[in-house]
Structure formats: C-alpha cells, structure tokens
Amino acid sequence: MNKIKIIYFTPVVIVLIFLIFLFQLLNKDVKKLSSALIEKPVPEFEMQTLYSDITLLNSNDINSSNVALVNVWASWCIPCRAEHEILMLLSKIEGLDLYGINYKDKKINALNFIDNLGNPFKKIGVDKNGRSSMVWGVYGIPETFIIHKGTVIYKHIGPIHLNELENVILPILAKLL
C-alpha cells in the first residue's frame, strides 16, 4: 500500500524539478550573456593604434598591466558617449590602466570623440572591421573587461552606469588593487 503512494507523488516531484529549472531561467537576464573568457587568459590579438600607425595594441600590453580595464567603444555608439564620463573617472585610479578598442569607427570621428570628451586610455587600438574584437567575444558595444595579471576577471555588457560603478566595478577593482 505504501509503495503505491510513493508512485502517486512522482509526477509532483518531476514537475517540481522542472519548476526549479524554469525559475532559474526566469531569474537570468538572457540579454546579458556571461563571457566565455572569464578566468581565461587575455585572448591573442593585435591591432593598430588610433594615434600612431607604427605602435600596436596587443595582448602583451594588457598583460603588462597589473590591473587593466579594456573598453570597446565607438563614436557612433550613443551609450558609449554617456559612459565616457565614468571611464574618465576610472582613469584617475592609480594602478589601473585603461585600454580602448575603437570598434568599426571612422578615424576622424574617433579622434573628434576623444578630443571633445577626453582620453582616459593608455592606448587605443583600432578595429576597423570588427574582426579583431571577435576573439574578445564582442557582440554589442560598449563592452568592458577587467583583467588582473593577464587573466580576464569580469565582463560588463552595456554602458557602466554610476550605480554599477559604485556597486559592481569599484568593489572588484578594490579587491585587485
């Protein structure tokens, strides 16, 4: 008699298991995919820089910084414009190097953007056709990576808002610096 009763409850258990999965899905923001690069070394890449045709921006630059922040931006990207103020603030932090990747942009527009809003970056790489950024898994800018001693720690998709700076970015940096 007891055995039959257990059988009656199995559908309930199965439904519960599915509900757990469903709620996990609902809680996840599917728009924001976590990066495949987290806890992985900085991907191999090399690009020309915005201010000189001779110097390059590559993985070695980023690996040479103790804590680096890589920001993918473009002058045509309106959220990037809003985010730039935050990057200017971040550039004042001692021990943190900011690197920019200028994504699918016109050189003149990129230069104007930096001239008008300031340059928070130590070096700016140029990715004219978006190909070099593919190794970073970039699919919608702005995107920001935090790198500690050559290992990717965190990826932020979309502009960094002031509250995200305070509650997410700065605590991560505080631990690393």
Add this chain to the structure above:
Amino acid sequence: MKTRSLIIIIFLFIFSPVAFAELKLTKEQDSRATELFKETRCLVCQSQTIYDSNSEMATDLKLYIIEQIIAGKSNYEIENQLVKNYGEWILMTPAFSQSNYFLWFGPFIILLLGAIMMLRYILKNNE
C-alpha cells in the same frame, strides 16, 4: 522624394551581396558554410541562427566562417574557435559535455522511470 527612396532601396538590393561576392567558394565549401551558418546562434537576435539573420553581427560571423573555411579549417575547428570566443551558447546544439549530461540524458531517464512504473503497475494488476 519617393523616387529617391526607391533608388536607394534598389541600390541597397544590388550592393548588399557585395561583401560575400568577392569570396568565391566551391560547392562543397558553400554547403559547409551553410551548415555552419545554421548551427551558429546570432547573439543579438538570440532565437535566430546567423543563417536566418541579417543583423550586422550575423554578417560578421558569416564572413568570419567563410574566411576560416577558405583558410582550410575544419568545421570542428571553426566551431571550437567560436565557442572559445563567445561561449558554448553560440552553437545551436549544446555540446555533449559533463555540465550538459542532464540535458541530454534527462528525458530518457524520465522515460525509463515511467516505463518501469507502468510495467510494475501492469504486472501487479495481472497478478
């Protein structure tokens, strides 16, 4: 104004395939490209494959795949590189890895449990 927009539309139709036209593929390479396009998820339009999407990201990925095929990479190598860059989610078919065992075997396990229960019920009733 109407004629102008019409001209623009016609121009767009004529020149949109230009990006692909310069890359000539053999028939075999072309079918491989299509196969990979249908297996690659468009990350900005998540429920679509890049084969179905005309978004900028999809176009970039298609070009990338075509280039890799021309460079002589195998489908496996190309898929691996995509997963390395973008994560497992980029592929429409989830990989057969440890974290996905439940996904692959779950339905069969549940089916098996159901079959066992049904069998037991039938056997009991026969007695």
